[in-house]
Amino acid sequence: MSSSPPSSEPLPRAALEERLEEQLNPVLTSRRTAAGLAAALASLGVEQQDFVLHWVTVVAKCNAELAYQFAALAPQALALLGPEGTEEWLIGAMDVYDRQGLYSASATLKALPSFVERHRSRERCARLEEVAPVLELFLCGLSGRRLRVAAAEVATTDTETVYLPPFLAHFPTRAQNFQLYKATAAHLWAQSRFGTFNLPRKAYPAGEHALKLLNVLEAVRLGACIARSFPGLGRLLEALRARAPLAPVPGLERLAAPGATVADSLALLASAIHHLDDPGWCYLGRLQPERAFAVREARLARERKALQRALARLASEQSPPRPTAARSAPPRWSVRIEDEGMKFDARVELDGKPVSAPPEVHHLIQSIVQDLGELPPEYLVPAGDAGVSKGAVRRFEAAGKAPEAAQGEKVYLYDEWDFRRRHYRREWCTLRELDVHPATPEFAQATLEKYRHQVAQLRRAFEALRQEQRRLRKEPFGDDVDFDALVESFVDLRQGLELPARLFVEHRRADRHLAALFVVDMSGSTKGWINDAEREALVMLCEALEALGDRYAIYGFSGITRKRCEFYRVKRFDEPYGEAVKSRIGGIIPLDYTRMGPALRHAARLLEAVEARTKLLITLSDGKPDDYSDEYRGEYGIEDTRQALLEAKRLGIYPYCITIDREARDYLPHMYGEVNYTVVDDPGKLPLKVADIYRRLTF
């Protein structure tokens, strides 16, 4: 930091005076000397003196007067702000000097007290931007449904997202304000976990005041629920409530008893509304049942369908095809639920026999029970035969003709799995391989610029892996003597055999012998920033893989109906990563639909042709398989994709999926297997995550 040679002792007054005179000479006069400044600076420590002298030198190069003023205020600023704050204050003033000249800049310097005031309030303020990732993990750890954290002026929840103010400065320190964030988030989590919205919509009062009081009563009930499972968190909430005690309300203690529900809070509200005061507890936020109901209803409809589908699938997997007579009787499902505190357990039974249900079924059941307090029997009636009407099939048949292949263009025909027939439809899909229409390489350049620091880090991390060495034994040349080989050769010699030549250990870079093919979803639903995130992710991935030296290829896919499945070349295995590839990544655009089966089959065929010990097929997608016509949507598409993946596995290919679909946990485990997928919750994180996932996957 200092331009002078490092000193261990603070400079005496005379030396300081000399150094200051040197810099401030143009603005010193017989009456305005450096002596006063030097006297003030002499009492500072070495580091602080170095700091001031360094900045005096820097500022004096722009304006000596400004430097003089800085030197005069510096000891005070350092005492109030520390070096970092002082630097910020000074740099602010220099910015003003650049734009508005000396007069305004000195005014900025002299406004030190108000800067200090602002700085301190910012110091103590906790910002959601910084703490949101921690809060999301925290809420996820508390169990129950996963909640997202987002910024809003008023703290509230719609049962899927917890909204919190962008910053909190209620308490004097940042740590306390963080605790307030935590308490607020926990209270909103508890509303959705412990059933604040579990009554019909009309049961809730309409007026703002009544809702506020209901929120207070619920805080008492939820506080008790929390304290039973999480004593530490319970104490935190209690301490916050104790800051503004609630006037006594007869019957309040009932709310704290185990088993109390939101109905008890509503009953108490009805009887006590006139003598209940709002104590204004700082962590409560606002209760917004309307908002919660809208989200809750959509979720219930979605989850009911998903559960019914999953049960239908489970039933078909469980039993060998039943005789026709038995088939007419629908399978009878029942679920026994245990839900207390943190423990949730659901035992699923089919026709009275226990069935081991996959985790996604448990999640669905838990989420539904969380909303309704029970699992209504109608949720357990499996969905019918995917509800495909004959009309739909006919429309599908008619849609789109196979395009005439252009000259020299290859067209491939692929089978498709029809799960109802348990058979393939032969040569059902027509797939063409096309080039992505290249854009300019600017997109890649802009991405590299945007993630400059991360790219550097990524490259370093991957290069380090590349250099990971392996000891190769029994080599003809090498860095060390291979003692095992030597001993063996000694034995051979004794037996009258020839001395073998391979007696060395060599340290060589690990030969990974790995080929990866990335298939990118180019369906219309990726339009906008998802497409940007995908393209950015590819650029980052290429950077990482180039550093690593693995063989890789990138293709995109889209299309409309079985007759027009399109597979876009972005980078072939034998093609170097250069301007052309960069331009093609830039040219990846959202197109039509996602018929995944044929794309995966084609990708597997390409991978099969590559010689490598380990072959990876990684899909980057934003949702379920889908196509124009309701035939491929839903179960049919999922089953066909699953079949395509099984075929790939049989070829020794390892499929993996990276998706940003939040509902992916409902169907991905079925398609890819329990551990072979990652859901990236925030598409914005995709560019940074993809390379990381690849690294984890291959080491």
Add this chain to the structure above:
Amino acid sequence: MHANDFAAESLLIEQEPYYQPVGSEIALFEAAYASQIPVLLKGPTGCGKTRFVEYMAWRLKRPLITVSCHDDLTASDLVGRYLITNNETVWIDGPLARAVRCGGICYLDEIVEARKDTTVVIHPLADDRRCLPIEKRGEVLKAPREFVLVISYNPGYQSVLKELKHSTRQRFVAIEFGYPEPELEKTILMREAGIDGQTAEKLVKLAAMTRSLKGNGLDEGASTRLLVHAGKLIAKGVDPRAACRGAVAQALSDERDMLIAVDELISTLF
């Protein structure tokens, strides 16, 4: 001393190791042992696989030889090699050959960490041939009835390079291990760490919290082993929050946000 001389008795486990059965794993292991079928233990780290093998070795009164696999482990590390002593070459058995000779239990822990070409040497032992060819000596060791091969593997690792080959896994009877039920885990903690029921319950809750973070930033939740560590520290008088921070949070992650979040979860309980 001949390099092969060793007392199989020294590998016997004399004291009963503490083990809480979770399901029918003991019966399954005993039946596999009686039928001379090798055993594959699947499950996340720290859920009691190694302890189970120790317990079974004690129960069946067989010597136990454990090998922790790593990617430098060669076939001769397992089978054996020649050494030179006093101008003479001496063959020394590797752990696998020793276990075969003495009719013991050979436990290859985290088998996927070993190189694939090393893993292949166990194939003839793991099918009905039940023999171990020692090429360098031109010898084929026939496994006695009492010999049993046990391997362990954690299927939760998301790594293509750490998959168990189908040709390997299909030779084994697999026993799946998960984390024990909360009540059982609590009993284990009280016994292993010497803590009271209330503290044990809190630790079990903490484990549940971290396990729900699996896939959301954590590769694995806290294992029973980590809880035992935390419990032991608490029993030694360490503040519970500090104990959990050191034994659980720091063991699970290095990521700042994750550490803060786990720390906050710890403070919701204690």
